[in-house]
Amino acid sequence: xxxxxxxxxxxxxxxxxxxxxxxxxxxxxxxxxxxxxxxxxxxxxxxxxxxxxxxxxxxxxxxxxxxxxxxxxxxxxxxxxxxxxxxxxxxxxxxxxxxxxxxxxxxxxxxxxxxxxxxxxxxxxxxxxxxxxxxxxxxxxxxxxxxxxxxxxxxxxxxxxxxxxxxxxxxxxxxxxxxxxxxxxxxxxxxxxxxxxxxxxxxxxxxxxxxxxxxxxxxxxxxxxxxxxxxxxxxxxxxxxxxxxxxxxxxxxxxxxxxxxxxxxxxxxxxxxxxxxxxxxxxxxxxxxxxxxxxxxxxxxxxxxxxxxxxxxxxxxxxxxxxxxxxxxxxxxxxxxxxxxxxxxxxxxxxxxxxxxxxxxxxxxxxxxxxxxxxxxxx
Amino acid sequence: xxxxxxxxxxxxxxxxxxxxxxxxxxxxxxxxxxxxxxxxxxxxxxxxxxxxxxxxxxxxxxxxxxxxxxxxxxxxxxxxxxxxxxxxxxxxxxxxxxxxxxxxxxxxxxxxxxxxxxxxxxxxxxxxxxxxxxxxxxxxxxxxxxxxxxxxxxxxxxxxxxxxxxxxxxxxxxxxxxxxxxxxxxxxxxxxxxxxxxxx
Numbered sequence: 364x365x366x367x368x369x370x371x372x373x374x375x376x377x378x379x380x381x382x383x384x385x386x387x388x389x390x391x392x393x394x395x396x397x398x399x400x401x402x403x404x405x406x407x408x409x410x411x412x413x414x415x416x417x418x419x420x421x422x423x424x425x426x427x428x429x430x431x432x433x434x435x436x437x438x439x440x441x442x443x444x445x446x447x448x449x450x451x452x453x454x455x456x457x458x459x460x461x462x463x464x465x466x467x468x469x470x471x472x473x474x475x476x477x478x479x480x481x482x483x484x485x486x487x488x489x490x491x492x493x494x495x496x497x498x499x500x501x502x503x504x505x506x507x508x509x510x511x512x513x514x515x516x517x518x519x520x521x522x523x524x525x526x527x528x529x530x531x532x533x534x535x536x537x538x539x540x541x542x543x544x545x546x547x548x549x550x551x552x553x554x555x556x557x558x559x560x561x562x563x564x565x566x567x568x569x570x571x572x573x574x575x576x577x578x579x580x581x582x583x584x585x586x587x588x589x590x591x592x593x594x595x596x597x598x599x600x601x602x603x604x605x606x607x608x609x610x611x612x613x614x615x616x617x618x619x620x621x622x623x624x625x626x627x628x629x630x631x632x633x634x635x636x637x638x639x640x641x642x643x644x645x646x647x648x649x650x651x652x653x654x655x656x657x658x659x660x661x662x663x664x665x666x667x668x669x670x671x672x673x674x675x676x677x678x679x680x681x682x683x684x685x686x687x688x689x690x691x692x693x694x695x696x697x698x699x700x701x702x703x704x705x706x707x708x709x710x711x712x713x714x715x716x717x718x719x720x721x722x723x724x725x726x727x728x729x730x731x732x733x734x735x736x737x738x739x740x741x742x
Numbered sequence: 743x744x745x746x747x748x749x750x751x752x753x754x755x756x757x758x759x760x761x762x763x764x765x766x767x768x769x770x771x772x773x774x775x776x777x778x779x780x781x782x783x784x785x786x787x788x789x790x791x792x793x794x795x796x797x798x799x800x801x802x803x804x805x806x807x808x809x810x811x812x813x814x815x816x817x818x819x820x821x822x823x824x825x826x827x828x829x830x831x832x833x834x835x836x837x838x839x840x841x842x843x844x845x846x847x848x849x850x851x852x853x854x855x856x857x858x859x860x861x862x863x864x865x866x867x868x869x870x871x872x873x874x875x876x877x878x879x880x881x882x883x884x885x886x887x888x889x890x891x892x893x894x895x896x897x898x899x900x901x902x903x904x905x906x907x908x909x910x911x912x913x914x915x916x917x918x919x920x921x922x923x924x925x926x927x928x929x930x931x932x933x934x935x936x937x938x939x940x941x942x
Contacts, residue, residue: 371781373774483790543813544770544786546777650813657811732812 371548376514376540377402377444380470381410382549383518384442387557389468390416391441393430395423395449398482399538400472403444424449428456431467435460436594438585440522444470447489448479450496457531458497459596461619464573464581466525466532466560468518473537473649475727484727485538487649490704493533494678500616502623504528504630505678507535507648511545517675523558524630528622529580535677537700539650539729563590573615574601579622623679631681634673637663641670643694643742646685646709648674651698651730658735669739677705682712689717694742698722698735718742751806753890754815757880758800758832759824759845761790764877769801771881771900772891776805779895785813798827805890820888822880823849824862838934841887845876854935858887860922866915875915882919887928893920 374382380403384392392407394400404420411418417434421427424445431441445453450471460467475481476488489496493505504524508514514536521532563570563582572592575581584590593603598615600606623630637659638644647655652673662669672688674681689695689709695717697706706721713719722738724730755772757765766788773786788801802815820841823829825848833853836842844852846859860883866876878900885896897916904912 371778373770373777373784373786539787539813542788544773544784545810545813546784653811653813660811729814731814732816 371546373544373546374511375402375542375544376508376511376536377472377542378406379511379514379547380444380508380518380534380536381406383515384468384522385410385414386515386549386552386555387440387519387522388559389440389442389522390414391431391434391439392417392443393419393421393427393434393441394443394445395421395427397446397449399474399541400444400446400449400470400536402541403470403472424452425456428453428460428469432456432460432463432465435465435467436463436586438588440466440526442468442470442522444472446472446474446482447476450489450492454497458499458501460531461497461501461503462596462598463594464529464583466529466583468521468525468532468534470518470534470536472541473535481727483538485650485700485729486725486727487535487537487651487700487704488725489535490677490699490701491707493535500619502528502530502619503533503678504530504623504676505533505535506632506675507677508540508675509649509652509673510540511543512547513675514540515547515549519555519557520632523556524626526560527558527580528626528630529560529583530623535649537649543650562588567591571601572603573599575618575622578625579618627679627683630676631679631683632675633681633684634675635684636671636673638670638672638688640668641688641692642668643692643696643739644670644672644688645696645698645735645739646672646674646705647698648677648705649700651700654730654732655698655735657732658739661732661736662739665740667740674705680708680712685709686712689713692717694718694720696720696722696735696738696742698724698730698738700724700730751808752810752816753805753819753888754817755803755805755820755822755884755888755890756800756815756818756832756835757802757822757824757877757884758798758828759822759848760828761797761799763799763824764874765799765822765824766790766801767903768877768881768884769803771903772884772896773803774903775885775891775896775899776803779898780892782807783810785810787814798831800828800832820884822884824876824880826850829853833935836935838936840935841928842935843880843883843887845880854932856932856935858883858923858926858931860919862919865918865922869918870911870915872911875912878912878915879919879922882916882921883923884919885916886920886923887926
């Protein structure tokens with residue numbers, strides 16, 4: 364692990380994710396290399412053994428997802444990293460992690476898709492897939508990073524959310540952020556807040572593994588701790604055994620939804636720039652938020668009252684931050700490297716209050732500040 | 743601050759050529775020297791095709807005294823082209839008063855007379871004994887001519903990144919590049935890459 368404290372390091376986004384994971388306490392990684400995420404696996408294969416952690420290169424991404432679920436169930440903070448094609452393969456086991464409430468972090472460094480797509484080009488095409496890729500109603504948290512420093516801090520946050528709410532957290536990066544190198548000063552470890560899952564405090568005989576506390580989250584025993592319990596992908600009762608009782612099934616779903624909605628203030632993260640007096644604003648995330656920030660600054664210098672809302676949490680969609688701005692401003696621009704995956708969320712919460720304009724680029728190229736500026740001043 | 747001043751705060755360099763020439767490594771070393779040792783804000787990016795060797799390769803370094811939003815180059819202050827294709831493709835991204843540096847052994851047709859041509863690959867082969875270190879010879883020249891980096895720090899960053907046992911070779915290559923670049927007087931060049939403007 365790199366030195367923390369004052370020293371500056373030149374890191375790639377992917378390397379910063381590794382440092383964030385290690386700082387958050389990740390001690391298990393299973394994955395299969397894929398551009399543009401490979402550096403994460405490569406570096407963790409060196410770093411994990413040095414801190415008594417485990418690195419496994421699996422036969423594919425289906426198995427990778429299975430392995431991190433198993434590791435997490437035995438009490439170890441776990442992660443995998445992939446790109447679009449691998450993320451597709453992970454969806455089945457991801458659903459299992461949702462239903463069995465297994466904390467874990469899945470990094471998806473987005474590249475051009477669908478299928479093998481454009482392996483070395485940036486894109487943001489996996490946003491809705493991250494939310495709805497696995498079937499059934501399920502709770503999930505999706506976060507997006509836009510700088511190298513973000514890649515460090517938001518990775519820690521991803522682990523904290525996963526542990527606190529017992530859910531899988533998807534961390535979306537993209538080819539631009541993943542491969543950009545920037546200088547960062549990693550904070551001293553004493554300044555970093557790390558959250559660990561709550562473990563049962565009752566005697567093993569009293570343990571109800573899926574009862575949920577006031578927040579809807581259940582204490583989690585590790586395999587081998589002496590707390591016998593059943594883990595299944597079937598909808599289950601508070602003891603973990605399959606059930607078809609309508610009340611128990613409904614209770615299960617409502618608790619899943621409740622534990623996330625109670626956590627909204629903690630989970631939904633955004634950053635605002637020049638918003639206080641804005642007449643129109645941009646909603647952007649990932650690498651595009653960087654182009655957008657420059658475009659907004661240029662527009663301000665030209666005398667336009669433009670602002671930027673950068674989304675860090677994409678799902679649950681941070682409507683509490685977006686809605687007031689839709690009421691304050693006359694227009695909103697949503698630049699994305701896809702055909703409009705977050706713009707549909709903005710439209711959903713807009714209810715006609717604001718003029719919603721999309722700007723989409725799907726040619727494998729990164730959106731430039733100039734393009735956004737040209738769209739912005741037309742608003 | 744107006745947009746022009748802000749653009750002047752940025753200094754943008756592109757290292758370009760074909761995959762396998764070590765251009766990304768050169769850019770990373772440069773960025774490390776400027777960012778870690780000189781303490782400036784720096785963003786280093788790259789783009790490349792799916793091939794491990796051959797194909798187009800480019801790596802960029804953006805340097806600024808304030809935090810950098812857009813991480814890639816907008817308008818180049820300096821372009822290093824290590825083959826003809828890269829020179830042709832990226833020449834138009836240069837500022838009017840930008841600096842074009844080419845490997846004179848690999849680029850035959852010059853798009854402008856405001857050009858610095860140094861036979862990096864030949865120097866690496868003939869004087870250092872390994873064509874492989876042409877990137878480091880070029881890095882030395884870029885380091886000096888850009889005026890953006892402390893050359894002692896550039897060497898420190900270089901020695902930090904290269905495999906053990908190759909330090910001497912790499913450091914010699916860097917110094918040769920610096921030496922070659924010292925022979926160049928930027929004031930002797932036409933002021934603009936559109937050299938017509940300079941005609942008497």
